[in-house]
Amino acid sequence: MRFFESQREARARSRRLVLAFGLTVLLLVLAVNLALALGWWLSGGFFFSGPLRFPRHFWAVNTGMTLFFVLGGWWLETSQLQHQGAVRLAERMGARALRPSGEPAEQRFANIVDELAIASGLPRPQAMVVARDAAINAFATGWDADGAVVAVTQGALDQLTREELQGLVAHELGHIGEGDTRLNLRLAGMVFGLEMVYRLGQRLLEPDERGGRFLWAVMGFFLMVAGWLGWIAGHALQAAVSRQREFLADARAVQWTRSRDGLGGVLRKVMTQQREGVEARAIGAPLQHLLLVGNAPGRLDRWLDSHPPLAERVRRIYGRPMGPLPLARPEPVGDPTAHPA
Known part of the structure; x- marks a missing residue:
C-alpha cells in the first residue's frame, strides 16, 4: 500500500467535500427563498386582490431566518x-472503562494503546471497551487529541490477534491524529442545522387551535421540501467526507504498524462476521461515522453510507482483492508482554 499517496488523495478529497458543505448552505438559502415565494404566490390568490407583491424585506428576512436556523x-x-x-x-455508545487487573485481554489492549501512542507521537487516549458487543468494531471520539477515547468491542478482544488489534488501534489513532473526531462532530452539527429548516416547515404544517392551516400549511409544505433536500444533501456530503477519512485512517494504520495483515486481517474477519450474521450492538445513525465499520440497518442507498465497502478497503490495503478470514479465538488468554496494572 502506498500510504503517503493515499493520505494526500484522501485529504484533498476531504477538503473539497467540506467546501461543498458551504455551497449546500447557500443553495438551501436559495431553495427556501424560492419555496416561500412559491407558497406566497399560491396563497396570494385566495387572500389578496390586485397584483401580487411580496412584503417589505421578504428576501432578507427569509435569508436571515434560514441562516439563523442552520447556523444556530x-x-x-x-x-x-x-x-x-x-x-x-463513549459511555452513551455503550463503552465502559477497562478492567485490566481482572481481564488479561483488556490488559493486552491497554498495552497496545500505550505502544501505539508512543509510535504515533500522540497523547495516550483513554482505553474503553464495549463489553456486550460480539461484533468486531471500534471507535474513537474526543474534541482533540488531549482527552480522546479509543474503544473496542468485546468481539475485537476475543477474535483478533495481537497484530490485528494493533492495526485496529492504529486506525483509531489515525482518526485522532488527523483531527477526524473533531471534524465528525462538526459535520454532525451541520447536518442537525440543515434539519432545523425541515422541522420548521413541519411545525408550520400543523393545524392551529382553530383548525385553520391553509396559508401556513402551504408555506410549511414548501419549506419542508426545501429543508428535506438540504438535509439529504448534508447527509450525503457527511457520508462522503467520512468515507474519505476512513481511507486516510486505514493508510495511517499501515504506516504506523508497517503491516498490511494487521488492519487487513481485522477487516477480513469483519467480512466473515457479516456473512455469518453476527449481531452488532445498535448505534444511532448520527454516530455511525465514528465506528470502524458501520452497522446501521436499513440504509437507503450506498451513497448515504458513512463507510466505504469492506472489499474496497481491503483491496486498497493489499493492492488486490482478498477474501474473508475464518473466525477463531486467535491465542490463549494472556499477553506475554503484559505488565501489572
Missing part, C-alpha cells in the same frame, strides 16, 4: 457534543 442549530448541536466530553459520549 449547528452551533447548538456541536456545543452539546463538545460539552458531553469524550468519555460521556
Whole structure:
C-alpha cells in the first residue's frame, strides 16, 4: 500500500467535500427563498386582490431566518457534543472503562494503546471497551487529541490477534491524529442545522387551535421540501467526507504498524462476521461515522453510507482483492508482554 499517496488523495478529497458543505448552505438559502415565494404566490390568490407583491424585506428576512436556523442549530448541536466530553459520549455508545487487573485481554489492549501512542507521537487516549458487543468494531471520539477515547468491542478482544488489534488501534489513532473526531462532530452539527429548516416547515404544517392551516400549511409544505433536500444533501456530503477519512485512517494504520495483515486481517474477519450474521450492538445513525465499520440497518442507498465497502478497503490495503478470514479465538488468554496494572 502506498500510504503517503493515499493520505494526500484522501485529504484533498476531504477538503473539497467540506467546501461543498458551504455551497449546500447557500443553495438551501436559495431553495427556501424560492419555496416561500412559491407558497406566497399560491396563497396570494385566495387572500389578496390586485397584483401580487411580496412584503417589505421578504428576501432578507427569509435569508436571515434560514441562516439563523442552520447556523444556530449547528452551533447548538456541536456545543452539546463538545460539552458531553469524550468519555460521556463513549459511555452513551455503550463503552465502559477497562478492567485490566481482572481481564488479561483488556490488559493486552491497554498495552497496545500505550505502544501505539508512543509510535504515533500522540497523547495516550483513554482505553474503553464495549463489553456486550460480539461484533468486531471500534471507535474513537474526543474534541482533540488531549482527552480522546479509543474503544473496542468485546468481539475485537476475543477474535483478533495481537497484530490485528494493533492495526485496529492504529486506525483509531489515525482518526485522532488527523483531527477526524473533531471534524465528525462538526459535520454532525451541520447536518442537525440543515434539519432545523425541515422541522420548521413541519411545525408550520400543523393545524392551529382553530383548525385553520391553509396559508401556513402551504408555506410549511414548501419549506419542508426545501429543508428535506438540504438535509439529504448534508447527509450525503457527511457520508462522503467520512468515507474519505476512513481511507486516510486505514493508510495511517499501515504506516504506523508497517503491516498490511494487521488492519487487513481485522477487516477480513469483519467480512466473515457479516456473512455469518453476527449481531452488532445498535448505534444511532448520527454516530455511525465514528465506528470502524458501520452497522446501521436499513440504509437507503450506498451513497448515504458513512463507510466505504469492506472489499474496497481491503483491496486498497493489499493492492488486490482478498477474501474473508475464518473466525477463531486467535491465542490463549494472556499477553506475554503484559505488565501489572
